[in-house]
Amino acid sequence: MREPSPGAAALKDVAPVPGVPKPDPILVVDGVVRHFGGLTAVDVEHLELQRGVITSLIGPNGAGKTTFFNLMTGFDIADEGAGTFDGQELRKVPAHKVAGYGMVRTFQLTKALTRLTVLENMKLGAHGQRGERILSALWPPAWRSQEQAIEERAEELLVRFKLDHMRDELGGTLSGGQRKLLEMARALMVEPMMVMLDEPMAGVNPALTQSLLEHVKDLPHHGMSVLFVEHDMDVVMDISDWVVVMGQGRIIAEGPPAAVAKDPAVIDAYLGADHGDESRFTPTPWPPESRAPEARP
Amino acid sequence: MDLYELFRAGLNSAVGPTAIVYALAAIGLNIHFGYTGLLNFGQVGFMLVGAYGLGISVSIYGAPFWLGIVIGLLAALVLALLLGLPTLRLRADYLAICTIAAAEILRFVFRSRPATNFTGGPFGIPSQVGGSGFSGTWNALNPFPSGTYRFGPLAFTHTRLWVVIVGWALVLLMVLTTWALMRSPWGRVIRSIREDEDAARALGKNVFVYKMQSLVLGGMVGGLAGILLALNQASMAPDQFLPQITFFGYTVLILGGAATIWGPVLGSVLFWFLLASIERGLLDSGVMQSGAVGPVRLALVGGALVLLMVFRPQGILGDKREMMLDA
Numbered sequence A: 001m002r003e004p005s006p007g008a009a010a011l012k013d014v015a016p017v018p019g020v021p022k023p024d025p026i027l028v029v030d031g032v033v034r035h036f037g038g039l040t041a042v043d044v045e046h047l048e049l050q051r052g053v054i055t056s057l058i059g060p061n062g063a064g065k066t067t068f069f070n071l072m073t074g075f076d077i078a079d080e081g082a083g084t085f086d087g088q089e090l091r092k093v094p095a096h097k098v099a100g101y102g103m104v105r106t107f108q109l110t111k112a113l114t115r116l117t118v119l120e121n122m123k124l125g126a127h128g129q130r131g132e133r134i135l136s137a138l139w140p141p142a143w144r145s146q147e148q149a150i151e152e153r154a155e156e157l158l159v160r161f162k163l164d165h166m167r168d169e170l171g172g173t174l175s176g177g178q179r180k181l182l183e184m185a186r187a188l189m190v191e192p193m194m195v196m197l198d199e200p201m202a203g204v205n206p207a208l209t210q211s212l213l214e215h216v217k218d219l220p221h222h223g224m225s226v227l228f229v230e231h232d233m234d235v236v237m238d239i240s241d242w243v244v245v246m247g248q249g250r251i252i253a254e255g256p257p258a259a260v261a262k263d264p265a266v267i268d269a270y271l272g273a274d275h276g277d278e279s280r281f282t283p284t285p286w287p288p289e290s291r292a293p294e295a296r297p
Numbered sequence B: 001m002d003l004y005e006l007f008r009a010g011l012n013s014a015v016g017p018t019a020i021v022y023a024l025a026a027i028g029l030n031i032h033f034g035y036t037g038l039l040n041f042g043q044v045g046f047m048l049v050g051a052y053g054l055g056i057s058v059s060i061y062g063a064p065f066w067l068g069i070v071i072g073l074l075a076a077l078v079l080a081l082l083l084g085l086p087t088l089r090l091r092a093d094y095l096a097i098c099t100i101a102a103a104e105i106l107r108f109v110f111r112s113r114p115a116t117n118f119t120g121g122p123f124g125i126p127s128q129v130g131g132s133g134f135s136g137t138w139n140a141l142n143p144f145p146s147g148t149y150r151f152g153p154l155a156f157t158h159t160r161l162w163v164v165i166v167g168w169a170l171v172l173l174m175v176l177t178t179w180a181l182m183r184s185p186w187g188r189v190i191r192s193i194r195e196d197e198d199a200a201r202a203l204g205k206n207v208f209v210y211k212m213q214s215l216v217l218g219g220m221v222g223g224l225a226g227i228l229l230a231l232n233q234a235s236m237a238p239d240q241f242l243p244q245i246t247f248f249g250y251t252v253l254i255l256g257g258a259a260t261i262w263g264p265v266l267g268s269v270l271f272w273f274l275l276a277s278i279e280r281g282l283l284d285s286g287v288m289q290s291g292a293v294g295p296v297r298l299a300l301v302g303g304a305l306v307l308l309m310v311f312r313p314q315g316i317l318g319d320k321r322e323m324m325l326d327a
Helices: A067-072 A095-101 A117-125 A145-162 A176-189 A206-222 A233-239 A257-262 A265-272 B002-015 B017-036 B043-060 B065-087 B092-110 B113-119 B136-141 B158-182 B185-195 B198-203 B207-233 B243-256 B264-284 B291-310 B320-325
Strands: A025-038 A039-050 A054-058 A080-085 A104-107 A196-197 A225-229 A242-247 A251-253 B149-150 B153-156
Touching: A025 A067, A025 A225, A039 A067, A039 A242, A039 A251, A039 B002, A054 A206, A067 A080, A067 A225, A067 B065, A095 A104, A095 B198, A104 B002, A117 A145, A117 A176, A117 B065, A145 A176, A206 A225, A206 B198, A225 B017, A233 A257, A233 B198, A242 A257, A242 A265, A251 A257, A251 A265, A257 B017, A257 B043, A257 B136, A257 B149, B002 B017, B002 B264, B017 B043, B017 B185, B017 B207, B017 B243, B017 B320, B043 B065, B043 B113, B043 B207, B043 B243, B065 B092, B065 B136, B092 B113, B092 B243, B113 B153, B136 B158, B136 B198, B149 B158, B153 B158, B158 B185, B158 B207, B185 B198, B185 B207, B198 B207, B198 B243, B243 B264, B243 B291
Parallel strands: A054 A225, A054 A242, A104 A196, A196 A225
Antiparallel strands: A025 A039, A025 A080, A242 A251, B149 B153
């Protein structure tokens, strides 16, 4: 097994019960409900995410994971309820302000800015740029030194993500996996406290998956908290300090990876007859050798 | 048919006031469409309010000329705010629909009977209205003594020369401004919005404000184009501001290359060179009556554009690399 995140020790005594309070939560969600017509996409009574650890959000397709992401990051507005991020109210706060608070997301469908160079993609991420105000933009001395500092930081991150050889290429020329790397590196340019990764491994070849995973695992060591959506259970079990399971918009389970994998509610959610073909998920309990007969309904 | 004559006619048109007006309008569209990805199909509306802002304030209400210029530009600013506030939070197509409709609504309102006291109705505001009219100070500022000025194949009257010199200075200024803005971090945000505004939002950029700034800026450049158009003719009428002017503006922009600094200028020069020399060629060759020349020259230029789109879709100055990415 991997070395746990620096903050993971604090979770040792937390009971694996949905909505359980955490010792040092960074994101607290209260009574968030989102309906789409007659469908309740998200209905989360209470959820706390611990600071400085990697939390995975799993659940079958249509469980409301991406909607939950959108609600938290200001890309969608909840019908009821809200969250607080690091003590700041998130109710009806627009997306760009949420990013300003230090919570940055990536997208399931990668958004590499195709007609900007890789370096420009990176530099865009930096927060509080003086040259981004229209009047100062016309007067380069007002922003040149800051721009230089930003460029240095971007170059360092590009080296860390092994994209430095592509720095002057247009974003659109990158491969799918490289785009995922770029998007993650670009999110780090914001210097976030929390990174929300929506399926960062989707459509990435196994070799690159490994490298992406290493980067995700690295984030808590840089003081960041991570929430990420993933379908591959092997990945989830390997990487997470804590796992939150959604099903039909609700939090149906949470806990350390091993505990969640054995939770009958989770197994039900994945194997339940009314979910149709969920063959992308591996509903096997973890670790595999503990495959117990009672896991089968 | 004298080829030199074709060249001369083309050149005179290419550096003339019309080309300048279209270059300015296209610079505004370039900020909107080329860099920000905003579909403004009503650039002519910004030109209209720019021109009438000057005309109404100076000719009807007797305001000083410079105040009239400021009012014309402010009118374009207000129009941009009015169009942007309800539509910029929505998908791109809403702005397109609203701008094209707004430009036509403005034209019909300005030519309507109840508005005649302010706008002159369908006849607009000729220069004589209100003493020396809105172009009086403009003509008084002209430093060139009356007469005809020749530079090689080019020939200008003194009034035309004045418009042309001020006009090209303005074009240069606007090109310079676009260049300075687009190389800055502000320009980087603007271009990122064109690529994917959700990505920009996720990185903490207030996309709505940036789009509004772009709409206002490009709209005011359009207003400037309208002011210059009115000053060149020393008159203005609502039916000069037809929707096709916007589409000629797009033609000019795409011909030169959208999202390039010089694209709109080169496009305008080339467009009017072709249009004028083809017209002269058709007239001189005597293959058709003069009444048929107007539509036929447009058809020929249209054909040339189709060929351009097939063989060089990125425009003359555009980057082929970028075109290949649009999958």
